[in-house]
Amino acid sequence: GGPASLSRFRGALVAAVLGDCVGGEFEGAEEVPMERVLQHLNSLDDETKGTGNLDYSDDTAMARCVVRSILAHAGYDERDMAHRFAKEYGESPDRGYGTGVVHVLKKLSSSHLSDVYQPARDQFNGRGSFGNGGAMRAAPFALAFPKLADVRRFARLGAMLTHSCSLGYNGAVLQALAVHLSLQGALDLPQQFISRLITEMEDVESDDMSRKDARILKEAEKPFCDRLHRVRDLMDRSKVSIEEVISELGNGIAALHSVPTAIFCVLHCLEPRECLPENYGGLERTIAYSLALGGDTDTIACMAGAIAGAHYGIEAIPQSWINCCEGAEDADVTAERLHVLYHQSPQGG
Ligand code: F2R
Ligand code: MG
Ligand code: MG
Numbered sequence: 048g049g050p051a052s053l054s055r056f057r058g059a060l061v062a063a064v065l066g067d068c069v070g071g072e073f074e075g076a077e078e079v080p081m082e083r084v085l086q087h088l089n090s091l092d093d094e095t096k097g098t099g100n101l102d103y104s105d106d107t108a109m110a111r112c113v114v115r116s117i118l119a120h121a122g123y124d125e126r127d128m129a130h131r132f133a134k135e136y137g138e139s140p141d142r143g144y145g146t147g148v149v150h151v152l153k154k155l156s157s158s159h160l161s162d163v164y165q166p167a168r169d170q171f172n173g174r175g176s177f178g179n180g181g182a183m184r185a186a187p188f189a190l191a192f193p194k195l196a197d198v199r200r201f202a203r204l205g206a207m208l209t210h211s212c213s214l215g216y217n218g219a220v221l222q223a224l225a226v227h228l229s230l231q232g233a234l235d236l237p238q239q240f241i242s243r244l245i246t247e248m249e250d251v252e253s254d255d256m257s258r259k260d261a262r263i264l265k266e267a268e269k270p271f272c273d274r275l276h277r278v279r280d281l282m283d284r285s286k287v288s289i290e291e292v293i294s295e296l297g298n299g300i301a302a303l304h305s306v307p308t309a310i311f312c313v314l315h316c317l318e319p320r321e322c323l324p325e326n327y328g329g330l331e332r333t334i335a336y337s338l339a340l341g342g343d344t345d346t347i348a349c350m351a352g353a354i355a356g357a358h359y360g361i362e363a364i365p366q367s368w369i370n371c372c373e374g375a376e377d378a379d380v381t382a383e384r385l386h387v388l389y390h391q392s393p394q395g396g
Pocket of ligand 1: 074075104105106141142143144145146147148149171174175176177178179180181183212300301343345346
């Protein structure tokens with residue numbers, strides 16, 4: 048489909064759920080041989096396994112809250128979104144949440160809270176979380192707001208409900224921007240895609256708080272820009288080993304060690320790769336490659352899935368994979384509603 052087509056919206060939301068559900072199998076594994084990944088993905092074609100047998104985790108649980116809140120208010124409402132996160136956690140606490148964020152979610156359930164951003168600020172002795180929990184649920188912001196400035200603003204605020212460290216919420220901004228650009232067809236020109244992300248993040252990371260956090264945490268002056276430059280260097284190479292990707296970009300639970308990695312997975316898999324089956328299309332390659340990195344596989348595959356799904360569209364996702372994943376059909380339905388909201392927006396495209 049063309050820019051911001053319904054197929055791209057459906058692809059983004061459904062592939063994010065898919066990445067989370069199929070990635071859950073390997074989350075936390077240090078080494079994941081590609082044979083094991085392909086075995087796992089092949090098993091999804093087995094129709095006798097029934098539907099929805101792979102559960103979604105916190106990544107999808109929180110993204111669903113983001114989607115439902117935005118749809119209910121036709122925009123961003125911080126109290127409502129915070130309330131939905133807390134309610135969802137209370138009803139289903141065993142979705143594999145990060146060990147820190149659960150304290151925020153418990154505090155957010157209080158009806159007496161005057162500032163819904165305060166519990167997140169109290170995390171980690173006032174430093175705030177730099178985990179990827181804001182980024183893993185950031186894609187819907189790109190599907191709700193047509194203007195790039197709004198995507199930046201609301202992805203940041205939505206992440207700050209749980210992640211007050213700039214290395215957490217700037218990761219969410221980067222993920223939302225990647226989905227936003229992909230939705231417009233920007234991945235047709237991969238070099239321009241990465242350059243645009245670097246230009247945006249140069250600005251995002253120029254504020255005092257980002258500079259201060261980077262200094263305290265002993266990161267590069269602009270940590271996400273630094274990683275995106277590494278992504279560009281790796282993209283330019285004809286051969287890159289999984290070990291090099293992990294050592295250059297990371298595969299961990301921090302936003303800095305997973306959002307640029309997810310972006311690399313998408314870019315690397317735009318072309319067929321020797322290690323991946325010839326019959327795989329780009330979306331299937333992206334998911335398989337994300338899992339083979341090991342580490343935070345559900346979240347990296349979820350974020351890469353959203354970016355790739357916005358590029359390839361819903362037709363690129365095998366129906367047998369969709370059938371296996373809890374919440375995939377629901378994501379498909381809500382994607383349609385987001386598409387309507389996006390195109391109704393008085394802010395224009
Ligand atoms: N948590 C997991 N997976 C591991 C456990 C799974 C579960 N126990 C099970 O077996 O089912 N996955 C999910 O968590 C990630 C998103 O985490 P989020 O929302 O960012 O959580 P949190 O707690 O804020 O941060 C995660 C960890 O990062 C470290 N950290 C963050 N900020 C820190 C800081 N300022 N100083 C020191 N450490 C910091 C902590 O270790 C946090 O616990 C996703 O992968 C999702 O799938
Ligand atoms: Mg998870
Ligand atoms: Mg994870």
